[in-house]
Amino acid sequence: MQTISTDVLVIGGGATGTGCALDLAMRGIRCVLVEKGDLTHGTTGRYHGLLHSGGRYVTKDPQSARECAQENAILRRIMPHCIEQTSGFFVITPWDDESYGDVFVANCHRTGVPVQEISVAEMLRREPLLNPRISRVFEVPDASADSFLATHSVALAAREYGADIRTYHNVIELIRVGDRVVGAVVEDLRSGERIRIDCAYVLNAAGAWAGKIAALAGVTVTVVPGKGTMVAMNHRMVNTVVNRCKLPSDGDIIVPIHTVAVIGTTDVHVPDPDVFGIEPEEIQFMLDEGEKLVPGFRQYRALRAWAGVRPLYKDKDVASDRDIPRTFKLLDHEERDGVSGIFSIVGGKWTTYRLMAEQTVNEIARRLGNTQPCRTASEVLPIPKFEHTRHATVTVSPDPAAQTPHYWLGKPLALVESQHAAGDLICECELVTRDRIQAAIDAGAHNLDDIRRDVRMGMGPCQGGWCIYRTANILYERRCADGLSHVHTNEAILHFLQERWKGLTPVLWGDQLRQARLDELIYYGVLGIQRLRALAEPGGGLVTQHPAIATEYVQA
Amino acid sequence: MYDTIVIGAGLAGLMAAIGRAERGEKVMVLAKGHGTTHWTTGCLDLFAEVDDPIAGIIQLTDQRPHHPYALVGLTMIEQGVARFRAICEAAGYPMVGNFNRNLLLPTALGALRPTAFAPATMINGDARQLRDGRPTLIASFGVLRDFFPPLIAANLRAQGIAAEAALLALPPTGRQHDFSPVILARMFDQPDFRARVGEQLAAFVRKGGYARIGMPAILGLKHPTEVVRDLQNRAGALIFEIPTLPTSVAGMRLYHILENALLSLGGRMQLGGFVQRGEPLKETLVAVFSEAAAREQRHTARRWVLATGGILGGGIRATPEGHLRETALDLPLQTPDSRSGWFAARFLAEQGHPVFQSGVRVDRSLRPLDASGRLVYENVMVAGSALAGFDPVREGCLEGVAIATGWAAGQQ
Amino acid sequence: MDHIELSLTQSLDHCIKCNICTAACPVAAVTDAFPGPKYVGPQAQRFRHAAQPVPDASVDYCSGCRVCNQVCPTGVRIAELNARARAQMVAERGMPLRNRIIARSGLVGRLSCGPQAPLVNLTLSFAPARWLIEQVLGIHRHAPLPKASTYTFQHWFRRRKSTVAGRRPKVVYFHGCSTNYYEPHVGKAAVAVLEHLGFEVIIPPQRCCGLPLLSNGDFPAAQKHHQYNVAQLLPFVRAGIPIVGTSTSCTLTLKEEAPELLGLHGDDVRAVAAGTYDIFEFLRNLHERGELRTDFRSIERRLPYHPPCQLRAHRIGRPVLDVLGLVPGLHLDESRADCCGIAGTYGLKREKYQIAMDVGKPLFDFVQASGQNLALCDSETCRWQISGATGVETRHPIEILAEAYGVL
Incomplete structure (x- = not known):
């Protein structure tokens, strides 16, 4: 077995884990990060994409609200390309308690969340489709954030600082010598090879899976996987984040992100972060709640539904999972459980990932005798190649607003226009050019789902009808010299079709049902992919089937 | 006033219209736009899952008496395909193959x-x-x-x-x-x-x-x-x-060939507006209304063929609440009992997805029936993928059923 | 009925990305300057934001012929999405002087028509003058410009003696700019036919329908025209008097284009829309009710007929074929061509002239192959384009009908 040694082994390739890896590397601490799937494979890649202003937490969880308010400003500065400055409304609908408005404003002031009441007329001018029966509107600096891209940017920076980041590496065992954890055995899911990693500290940043990792070290961490279901609608009926102004509950937020509007979320305790279903009632409930914010919501086309599992850390017995504080906690298992060499960072939310990393790394650095200060709040993050580094700003439009370093909705269209690339789109719905697909492949994508996360291929209305075929072929042509064969490519197509199907069935009606049938005609009828089943098997550097990364959807 | 108005411009609708026009009738095809012809392979799938399609169809007729093939019978299938091939041949675009292999x-x-x-x-x-x-x-x-x-x-x-x-x-x-x-x-x-x-x-x-x-x-x-x-x-x-x-060039060729055949027989095509509702008089369909600028257009005919397709073609549409509806005339549909029975867990599951077998139940003359088996309209025939009880994609019979039932609707 | 419940903009949700529209688009077929209706329509629309800069310019190459709408199996209002996107671009970046001029057909008509018309026509037929206009304004030197009339249709109508007497059912005639300033003979034929059928023809004050403004993206100006016309026409509609027009584009604008593109859905606008008819649609309705006179003279001719895009967009079939099919001896050969290319003012523009000619080529071939010296088409700009490209005289079908009734 190959052995490598490092200072810190970070487990988990979500926002928190990569954030920790970057912070460690920036301070000159050697680290290896392992993630059993792709970066953002877990909860980071399955949330609605809200950069919190803190407004949602001002009443129930003021500590979180304060943290969000601070981090919101920092992230806008260090990763502008990942953030669209949508702004956010908290609105009081006829179904909400009118008196909460004043409480909300007072609590925003108390927690440092910038807030301003605007008139309903102004709200309707900016968002004409919102419910005219809304009585009060408060504007806060909510924004939408691309958590895939952000995590890739953080990982890219971490690598530049020397961090060793390994995706599709699953932790098999934590090696314990007496009361000390001294390393881990991990499996490379592509080759099946096992690697031993010796380290001074293990940092468990596995989010909803943190309990499973802690158990490998023989300690108990109770993480309540709080399932949150979301539905992406085909286009943005609002361009501002819209929250119900009330205590957080189900279906009370619409986030416009990229080309879609995401309505979320539910919060259901599930026993296992890898096994859960999406219930039809959840979808119907969210459509009903959507109607309250945007009349006619049900008539819009739903694209897909998915669920993420919140990594809620349950410190003591609390009545409801929604009452668990959304703030984070660093567990020193030496202090807590008498097992040294391992920390767990649990709880928290995407918006505060950087702060979580800072505080965690402060503690580990202190133990390692490293006195370097944290610099992650000031260094602007790099942009991955598959995201058009050369064209971060666009000159098609004379409007200075188009020159913003921030993401804006029209940017991909402006880029395609300036490059006359309309005929070279592989994913037509999300305007993904052949160049970007190739860059994602060359950056090491391990299957079609990775490419989807990197460049949004297959995430638009047709859900891969055309682009799965095209991307799989480009993947084959680019990697066949490296041992990727037709059988692996066939398997990749079959796998990705099934992955998409899981998220589709809960929302198949109207146009999306028709689309699904057209996709079936294409893959079953025109291409006959099912006739290649005997010529399909996992491998070739692609990871398409492995129990470690399989999310089982329970059929409702 | 037309003799026959066909709703839908796919293979089924065009074959029905051609059949009627060949009998000297005044015929119009009324459709929202182009459709399934432009998405398929441009081949004629009769019954793809067996080596010998006709043998397969004969067996099917015994096992599934409500399958569209069983309703129209072997002769109509063979005649329809023969006529279709003759039209293609005349257009200099022969369709080659045979019924038995x-x-x-x-x-x-x-x-x-x-x-x-x-x-x-x-x-x-x-x-x-x-x-x-x-x-x-x-x-x-x-x-x-x-x-x-x-x-x-x-x-x-x-x-x-x-x-x-x-x-x-x-x-x-x-x-x-x-x-x-x-x-x-x-x-x-x-x-x-x-x-x-x-x-x-x-x-x-x-x-x-x-x-x-x-x-x-x-x-x-x-x-x-x-x-x-x-x-x-x-x-x-x-x-x-x-x-x-899609868009399939080979499919477009077939569409153009059939469209030309219909127009040269004096038939009319009107594209652009959905047919939204019918005007019944007891068991007779008197008129339909198509969507048009500023107001609906009313069309009258003695006989009608509904060939709007299934969920793919747009003839059937589902609501978020899990109801299926026939879009043009609001005919009763045969569907799975509840939404939970619509789909298989796997996209490419062998048996297909039951929702796609939804359609209009018909009698042997292809006239629509309600849930209790009563005739809905005596002067309407249904053809193609709008019919209930089969899955054209999974059974590999999309074009075959369209041509056979379309042709049958044009003859009766 | 859920096909049309979604508003114009939201109709992008119906797109299932099948590219049937792009395959049928006559513009995308001849130039790569236009990426196709699906691309600039429902696809690009998901990337547009009312408060952000306009990200794309290629939508301006959409000619607005609406072939995409007609073939779309799912009901996306592609052409209208494109028109709105262009309007946002014009609102942000301004409108070239050329477009401002050609979009104001009423103004141009007023300046050209009258005693000065021969001089105007002579100038516009003079190659160096056209070269200069092309250089200065960007209107292509070979683009078909109509000949101004020495008198306006309104002037003629006011001075004529009505041939009908007594109480008759009334009908309002919306003549449009082309009939008024360039082709009064079309209006004369329409009046003659309507009076022959026993109607009293009323011509209220009217302005340009606003379509050229809509298709060039000047929505605020178009809205003023439409509001004026609605105000003028409303009393008649309320009194149950139908409005008929010989210009398929004017009637389409009153029926649908102006209300939809401008988002005007008030009762008045709807009432005028619902009371407006293409003249052959109106005549076909009469015939279906058994009220159309069929005392036709025989016309032993076989003529090529092109149903223009603006008529197809009414989605009412082929009323000209239905009505002229009643005339003994007359046989019309319907063109199967998608579009003549001109698309109102599109083909006048220097950068789009060749596209327009390429789009229209199948139609020009069809007209020339007919061997006839006369072709029929309901839309004025298409008639000018067909005549300009083929040298074959092209007339409005109402003129043939008037001839068949023997009223010209």
Whole structure:
């Protein structure tokens, strides 16, 4: 077995884990990060994409609200390309308690969340489709954030600082010598090879899976996987984040992100972060709640539904999972459980990932005798190649607003226009050019789902009808010299079709049902992919089937 | 006032309309737009899951008496297909194959797909010929994003076919970008363009000794037979087309051929507005209303054929609450009992997804019935994928049922 | 009915990305400057934001012929999405002087028509003058410009003596700019036919329908025209008097284009829309009710007929074929061509002239192959384009009908 040694082994390739890896590397601490799937494979890649202003937490969880308010400003500065400055409304609908408005404003002031009441007329001018029966509107600096891209940017920076980041590496065992954890055995899911990693500290940043990792070290961490279901609608009926102004509950937020509007979320305790279903009632409930914010919501086309599992850390017995504080906690298992060499960072939310990393790394650095200060709040993050580094700003439009370093909705269209690339789109719905697909492949994508996360291929209305075929072929042509064969490519197509199907069935009606049938005609009828089943098997550097990364959807 | 108005401009609707027009009736096809013809392979799938389609259909007729094939019977199937083939033949675009043995034609992934009849431009790709050991070249242009020779060739090799892949240089045209299958097909209709492609193919044949060349189905929109013949002569090898993703050039050809046939018989086509509702008088459909600028247009006819398709074609639509509705006349539908029974857990599950067998139940004359088996309209016939009780994609009978039931609706 | 419940903009949700529209688009077929209706329509629309800069300019190459709408199986209002996107671009970047001029057909007509018309026509037929106009304004030197009339249709109508007497059912005639300033003979034929059928023809004050403004993206100006016309026409509609027009584009604008593109859905606008008819649609309705006179003279001719895009967009079939099919001896050969290319003012523009000619080529071939010296088409700009490209005289079908009734 190959052995490598490092200072810190970070487990988990979500926002928190990569954030920790970057912070460690920036301070000159050697680290290896392992993630059993792709970066953002877990909860980071399955949330609605809200950069919190803190407004949602001002009443129930003021500590979180304060943290969000601070981090919101920092992230806008260090990763502008990942953030669209949508702004956010908290609105009081006829179904909400009118008196909460004043409480909300007072609590925003108390927690440092910038807030301003605007008139309903102004709200309707900016968002004409919102419910005219809304009585009060408060504007806060909510924004939408691309958590895939952000995590890739953080990982890219971490690598530049020397961090060793390994995706599709699953932790098999934590090696314990007496009361000390001294390393881990991990499996490379592509080759099946096992690697031993010796380290001074293990940092468990596995989010909803943190309990499973802690158990490998023989300690108990109770993480309540709080399932949150979301539905992406085909286009943005609002361009501002819209929250119900009330205590957080189900279906009370619409986030416009990229080309879609995401309505979320539910919060259901599930026993296992890898096994859960999406219930039809959840979808119907969210459509009903959507109607309250945007009349006619049900008539819009739903694209897909998915669920993420919140990594809620349950410190003591609390009545409801929604009452668990959304703030984070660093567990020193030496202090807590008498097992040294391992920390767990649990709880928290995407918006505060950087702060979580800072505080965690402060503690580990202190133990390692490293006195370097944290610099992650000031260094602007790099942009991955598959995201058009050369064209971060666009000159098609004379409007200075188009020159913003921030993401804006029209940017991909402006880029395609300036490059006359309309005929070279592989994913037509999300305007993904052949160049970007190739860059994602060359950056090491391990299957079609990775490419989807990197460049949004297959995430638009047709859900891969055309682009799965095209991307799989480009993947084959680019990697066949490296041992990727037709059988692996066939398997990749079959796998990705099934992955998409899981998220589709809960929302198949109207146009999306028709689309699904057209996709079936294409893959079953025109291409006959099912006739290649005997010529399909996992491998070739692609990871398409492995129990470690399989999310089982329970059929409702 | 028309003798017959056909709602829907797919294979079923056009065949029904042609049948009526051939009897001297005043006929109109009323449709929202183009549809399934433009998405399919351009072949005629009769019954794909068996070697012998007719034997399969005979067996099916016994086992599933409510299957559309069982309702119209073997004679109508054979007559409809024969008429369809005669129309294509007359248009210089013969459909080759037979009733008793499916062809096996390569797909754009290199799978081998059974079909009963294929255009002559595809016929040289039959796997039984390809397996003769002589090398086959799969060729396309790099600018075409809907066809990738290397994977096709690799999959064909894995199935015992000596296939290799090549990319051709695009001859210079006035165009810098946007080379869709349809754009390229129009270019192939130009003799100069195909001469330049033919030269390249000849060079490959000289070097590699290829007996056959498979290309995407973009070899001409107007004159494909002539284009393929010309390319064969220039290349010195047999050429065959492989269907591409929608929009399908091969499918468009069939649409244009049938449309021309109908118009030359004096039939009328009106596209652009959905048919939204009917006007019944007891068991007779008196009129339908189609959507138009500022107000509906009322159409009257003595007889009607509903050929709007299933969920794919737009004849059936589902609500978020889980109800299915026939969109034009609000006919009763036969559907799964509840939404929880609509889908299988796996996208490519063998049995398919039950929701796609939803449709209108009909009597032996193809007239719509309600849930209790009572006749809804005595002067309406339903044809094609709007019919209940079968899955055209999974059973590989999309074109076969469309043509057979469309033809039957045009005869009764 | 859920096909049309979604508003114009939201209709992008119906797109299932099948590219049937792009395959049928006559513009995308001849130029790569236009990436196709699906691309600039429902696809690009998901990337547009009312408060952000306009990200794309290629939508301006949409000619607005609406072939995409007609073939779309799912009901996306593609052409209208494109028109709105262009309007946002014009609102942000301004409108070239050329477009401002050609979009104001009423103004141009007023300046050209009258005693000065021969001089105007002479100048516009003079190659160096056209060269200069092309250089200065960007109107292509070979683009078909109509000949101004020496008198306006309104002037003629006011001075004529009505041939009908007594109480008759009334009908409002919306003549449009082309009839008024360039082709008064079309209006004369329409009046003659309507009066022959026993109607009293009323011509209220009217302005340009606003379509050229809509298709060039000047929505605020178009809205003023439409509001004026609605105000003028409303009393008649309220009194149950139908509005008929010979220009398929004017009637389409009153029926649908102006209300939809401008988002005007008030009762008045709807009432005028619902009371407006293409003249042959109106005549076909009469015939279906058994009220159309069929005392036709025989016309032993076989003529090519092109149903213009603006008529197809009404989605009412082929009323000209239905009505002229009643005339003994007359046989019309319907063109199967998608579009003549001109698309109102599109083909006048220097950068789009050749596209328009390429789009229209199948139609020009069809007209020339007919061997006839006369072709029929309901839309004025298409008639000028067909005549300009083929040299074959092209007339409005109402003129043939008037001849068949013997009233000209």
